[in-house]
Amino acid sequence: MNDINYQNNNEIDLIELIRILWNKKLWILLCACFFTVIAGIYAFTAKEQWTSKSVIIPPKVANLGDYLSFRSEYASILDIKDFSQDKVLEKVFNDFKTALFSRSLKEAFFSQSKWFDTYATNNTNSEEAKQKLLSNLVDKNLIVTVPDPKKDPNSIGVNVSFAAETPKEAQDVLLDYIQFVNQWVLAENKKDFLANINLVLSGFEVQKNKIERDTEMVRQIQLENLTTALDIAKSAGIKDYSKSLSGNVSVPEVLLGDAKVPFSDSKLSDGSYLFMLGEKYLQAQVDTLKNVPLVYPLNYYNIEKQANLLNVLGKKVEKEGAVRGYYYLSSPDYPVQRDWPKRLILLVVGFIFGVVLSSLIILGREVFSNRA
Structure with missing residues (x-):
């Protein structure tokens, strides 16, 4: 046989295989270049993904501002002995943290977001497709996690991140989401506070x-x-x-x-x-x-x-000013490194894939031709 020589033990001669591949090196190179070009086209045309990240911890006394003083005044009027600023701070942050994880609140945020309206218009043409897009954003792009103390004893707070097609969009949307949740949480706390005041006033009226x-x-x-x-x-x-x-x-x-x-x-x-x-x-x-x-x-x-x-x-609670139920340990950053596509990696993978695929095709044809 001229192309592939078999030993007495029927094993393929590796030297002969290398020789065959060397003889077909031009074809292998062309195939590798072809797949590299395809990978390059994808790498430079695929939608980019940038992720902005933030770390949030419980608020400081100054962050709660008037809300904390109103709570203190309420306790003073009713002579509540166990009032504590720390308890108020903890409750507000726990409410805020719970709201961050809420899927319905994420959907409510995107539903009222101008950014999402533009994003959906550019990427969908039906209401069903828009709902799928919304679901993907909630599940895959807007991520909220609490670090595991066992894996990372030094970790604190809550990690919040959002991935978008541009660094600016990722940062802006994440900032808007955190502010949206904050406003919702404080509005709910204000409702509860006013409801408690009205309940006490009703009791006073009965007395x-x-x-x-x-x-x-x-x-x-x-x-x-x-x-x-x-x-x-x-x-x-x-x-x-x-x-x-x-x-x-x-x-x-x-x-x-x-x-x-x-x-x-x-x-x-x-x-x-x-x-x-x-x-x-x-x-x-x-x-x-x-x-x-x-x-x-x-x-x-x-x-x-x-x-x-x-x-x-x-009346003072109803006119309450800006309050923050959280404190930024790390505010939403402007991402400087793209998550996807990894262009250099894609080019290398495309080249290697072309080399491997063309080599397998050449060797496969030689094996089958000799068996025939």
């Missing part, structure tokens, strides 16, 4: 109404008893209060003896002895009860003051 009803009821009972006693005193012709009661006990002594007894248990609560106070005194009492405004217990006025303070606080 005030109860105190008002109870106080009015007590006055009505007193007025009825005094009016009844006044009628009795008039019928009995008692103008001034009696000097004694049952012999040696005077009316003032009866009053003093009942000073610490609940009104419902007092000897005077049913009006049985009140007529002895006399017409003049009873008439003065009746006139006073009818004309003097009600005086409520101290607790009533404390509740009223707390309610007023909470109403003022609620």
Whole structure:
């Protein structure tokens, strides 16, 4: 055989194979160049991918600004003993971190994004294709991860990244997304805060109404008893209060003896002895009860003051300014290295693929031709 020589053990002669490939070196080189050109065309025409990255950690006190002071004021008004700035910071950041992972929130962000509208218009022509594009962006381009402390003990915070076709787009979209989530989280916290204030105010209103009803009821009972006693005193012709009661006990002594007894248990609560106070005194009492405004217990006025303070606080919360529920350990960067395509690698792979493929074809043809 001229092309391939077999040894007695039927193994292929490697030297002969190398000789054959050397004789076909021009064809192999042309094939390698062909695939290198194809790889080059792809490398320089494929859509580029650049990734902007950011690391986020819990906010500082200054980041929460007015929100933290409002929470502190709320705790002060209601005398909440276990209030802590650290707890507020931790809660807000936990809410922010949870929102970053939310798929529905990612979709909501892209749905209102001008960048996505332009991107979808340039890459799709149907609503179904637009939804698939949105799903790919959420699953593959916008990535949120929390480092594993076991693998990286020094890692902290949350890693957020976004991949786009240009470095500027990657950075801008990532910045917009983080700000979008922040605004959503703070809006939800504000709603909860205002809801808590309104709930407390409703409770205060119930307490005030109860105190008002109870106080009015007590006055009505007193007025009825005094009016009844006044009628009795008039019928009995008692103008001034009696000097004694049952012999040696005077009316003032009866009053003093009942000073610490609940009104419902007092000897005077049913009006049985009140007529002895006399017409003049009873008439003065009746006139006073009818004309003097009600005086409520101290607790009533404390509740009223707390309610007023909470109403003022609620108005301030509604006008709350810019607040950030996070702190940038590393803000979204401007990527300087392209993720894809790796042009040099693609060219090398294309060249090697051409060499290997053409060599296999040459050797395969020689083997089959000799067997035939």
